[in-house]
Amino acid sequence: MSLRFAATPAGAVAATLLGFTLLRLIFAASIGLGIDESYMVAAGRSFRLGYFDHPPLAWWLAAGAARLLAGDAAVVVRLPFIALFALSTWFMFRLGTLLFGAWAGAWAAFALNLAPVFGVTSGGWVLPDGPLDCALLAAALAFVHALEDGRWRWWLAAGLAAGLALLAKYTAVLTLAGALLYLATQPGHRRWLRRPQPYTSVLLAGAVFSPVVAWNAVHGWASFAFQGGRAADGGFHPLGPLTVLAGGALFVLPWLWLPMMAAFAGALRAGPGAWRGWLCAMLAAPPILLFAAVGLWTKHVMFHWAAAGYLMLFPLLGSLVLRLRPGLRRGAAGVTVALLVGGLGLVTAEVRWHVLPLQRDPGAEALDWAGLAPALAARGLLGGPGTVVGATGWREAGKIDYALGGAATVICLSRDPREYGLAAPRSAFVGRDVLIVTRRPLSAAVLAEDGVAFAAIDPLGTVSLAPALRPGLSALLYLGHRLRVAPLPAPAAPLAR
DSSP states (O other), X not given: OOOTTSSSHHHHHHHHHHHHHHHHHHHHXXXXXXXXXXXXXXXXXXXXXXXXXXXXXXXXXXXXXXXXXXXXXHHHHHHHHHHHHHHHHHHHHHHHHHHHOHHHHHHHHHHHHHSHIIIIIIHHSSSTHHHHHHHHHHHXXXXXXXXXHOOXXXXXXXXXXHXXXXXXXXXXXXXXXXXXXXXXXXXXXXXXXXXXXXXXXXHHHHHHHHHHHHXXXXXXXXXXXXXXXXXXXXOOOTTHHHHHHHHHHHHXXXXXXXXXXXXXXXXXXXXXXXHHHHHHHHHHHHHHHHHHHHTTTOSOOOGGGGHHHHHTTHHHHHHHHTTSOHHHHHHHHHHHXXXXXXXXXXXXXXXXXOOSOOSSXXXXXXXXXXXXXXXXXXXXXXXXXXXXXXXXXXXXXXXXXXXXXXXXXXEEOSSOOTTHHHHSOGGGGTTOOEEEEESSOOOHHHHHTTTEEEEEEEEEEEEEEETTTEEEEEXXXXXXXXXXXXXXXXXXXXXXX
8 A cells, every 4th residue: 555646644635635525525415314314314303412322423413414414424424434534544643643653554544545444434424423433533642642741731632632532432431541551551651540640530431421410310220221131142152252353343444453453463462562562452452352352152243343342453454554665665655545435336236226236225225215205295194293104113114204305203113213202202102003014014913012002003005215326125004093002021032233
């Protein structure tokens, strides 16, 4: 890989920022929202201090963009996340520069944009990971300044950024624990544990995060319980850690992951004396090692959960790239950029035209159900905000709610309603008629599995969801008369993002 086309490291990073940000904007405008994105945008329209799935920062960003720009088109709600990743790229450059030099920082920033789990998903989709990565990099950058400079402003900046990271995703606590681990194990900087600055920083982070704690306290600790139970399984999977690490390699890209992990191992061997590498290793270790270990007893580990750990290894990767032959750097850079651009082009084509010869249609998940609202309105089924529309799962609820744009109240009829179980609990609509939109045939027996019943259910035919791109993508409509809901036991921890 090579960035020597630019005269200075800062120039190389500026080119990286402009090129990849333009690519993300084009990609964001070319495909609709995915399942998780539709759910977060729709369920997050109402401002709250907390939400069932995650802390609120990502939800606030999407809702804020929609209100500021008077619309919730895919590219609009993705704009804050694209902007934050541009800022993350700059923070990575500055962090790498402080630790290993300007060109190492430039390479770290460039490689960050190549890794799909960062440059594609975190960098442009409505997910908690984008603000998480940006805040963690800001916290790490301030932390390095604080260690060397010692001024209060850097410790306070680190605490503020750490609090924002916690407001984005609970797993931020693992990286923050890595900072404590570093202070406890690095002799030259251990002295800070005898001073007030780190503890003030922790208190500030806690103050920023406190609204989430207050929200959970009022809502029966729902979000904490949900996230805490997601890795429960009870089996024993001896190859699980290897599977988790292999998944991480695919998400980062194997030819980035392997040298990154080699640099990680080298930093661990060098020990606390080489404090810069040790810092990266300590910040990275808790997420990477913990989620690999969790793979021993569950198959439910999502490979991107450890991404925050890999994030902290990019400065090490940047310093390692500088040792490669220029020809090898250029070749690897060109091939990786070509694969990335080609992959995004293929994804766009598959979403828009279903070009892959697959029986399953994975691109349909990134189609907005733009045909739903006009079709319902044409049939006189959208009678205003008083209309209640039911979905048979939270995934469909998000798609339906986003498509309707607030024109009706959307409820989730399943036993796993996620945020809809708090924002619009089905028990609040007992006795009401419900227009049900579903992708699968519905019957009283199917509804009974989720503890739902109606006095009568009338089929109303089908509706095309995306007639411009997928005429065959349709949903079934039913009118359920006088909703009845039976009490349900607490559900097992479901799979999610």
